[in-house]
Amino acid sequence: MTAAATASVHASSVLVGKHAVLIRGASGAGKSRLAFDLILAGRAGQLPPAVLVGDDRVHLEARGGELVVRPAAELAGLIEIRGLGIRTCDFAPEAIVGLVVDLAAPDADRLPQPEALWTRIHGIEVPRIPVGIGYTAAPLVIAALTMTANSPSPRPSADCPKGIGNHISPTIATE
Template sequence: MSTATVHAGCVVIGPHGVLIRGLSGSGKSALADAMIEAARMRGSFSALVSDDRSCLEDRGAQVVASAPEPLQGLIEVRGLGLQSAPFEPEAVVRMVIDLLPEKEIERLPVQPLADVVLEGISVPALQVASDNTVAALSRVRWALRQLFPNGPDYL
């Protein structure tokens, strides 16, 4: 069992943990907040797990994300600072979102959901534009539909 701390946030949408990676200022917190609100609007369970820093732990065949203790239940709202938010202590990471400049994302990728390795475990990953939260939310919605076709639309 190994543990690492990474520069990423995590939300839980329905039963799925979604790790959001990106550079500082790329919109990790904004996308996390938009995903949580979109899920709630559909009546789905959603909550913050971590913002900006996530602890990743290998638990056999799963990667579990949590927040470092001093950051639990806190999310950065640009211009307002750290704000309290309902949170879950941990989530199994079922998908990774990488926020990148739009020019770095293929328009028609051969494999839209490539795998990345977290703590030795392969997890599907999606690249989304860092400067467009609405478009990113739409791509995440479609990715969740592809990954979990028999589940409800959480977003």
Template sequence: MMLLHASSVARGRDAVLLLGPSGSGKSDLVLRLLQSGWCLVADDQVALRAEAGELRPDAPAALAGLLEVRGLGILGPFPRAIAPVLRLVARLMPRTEIPRMPEAEAWTAEGVSLPAIRLHAFDASAPARLAFALDAALGRLGAPAGAFAKGMP
């Protein structure tokens, strides 16, 4: 098992890992995703464990169900996704570091490789972009373009 400074949300049983330095918008994006029907997995710290070739994110017990909202403090408890499978990694970064037409990227942990995208968490469209990227990673889009056209792991 590994512990990461990250956040994670799930749509159904499919989870996304949000990576980025402090202030990059992880918790802000989680808050907006919760308002659009996603479920909290973990905020601030994510415990990842490999199981049968998949990665399963969870919250450390002390943080389970809690979300830090800048300006409001620690909120919760929120309902949590139980035993989701990690399907996508979003690297949160400044808009200037996100290419218009990205090359395929991957992120690997515990011997499991997952598709990865770059995302500016504070864009109004960030929740929709994350949902589209998850659908593409799951093969639910017709003819995926851009980062997923070259066949992600």
């Protein structure tokens, strides 16, 4: 494994059900907030059970055709909750990334182009949600996780009557 493959990246991640959500964005963009919101949504039953993988710094690795995320060792089980400080919580030692969320994304559009809904990390193509500045990310992510397949393999449906190719497909509950 190369040093680049083992270096940590500035991101947070939460395991929701069987796949992790990787949350990227600049410092102060709301990565920890979205991670905590997803954990709370899992506890409230809005999502499958959700547990922190890592907050602020995570390691990414391509393994067997999948993107694997794990926490930075020194931050494992720690999450920043604005107004309360650093708190400890349960965490998953690693998970397969099934969705990437880019906060304050410059290409966030009301009706994003199909190519904006995918990203490639370490050679692995993963579904992506670009979230614009000033938009609350949690509802978008919860909608994506409950209204569309949470898998890196299926492409957005081509049967959209508007011809934009991002029609909603089966939920993760039906997989």
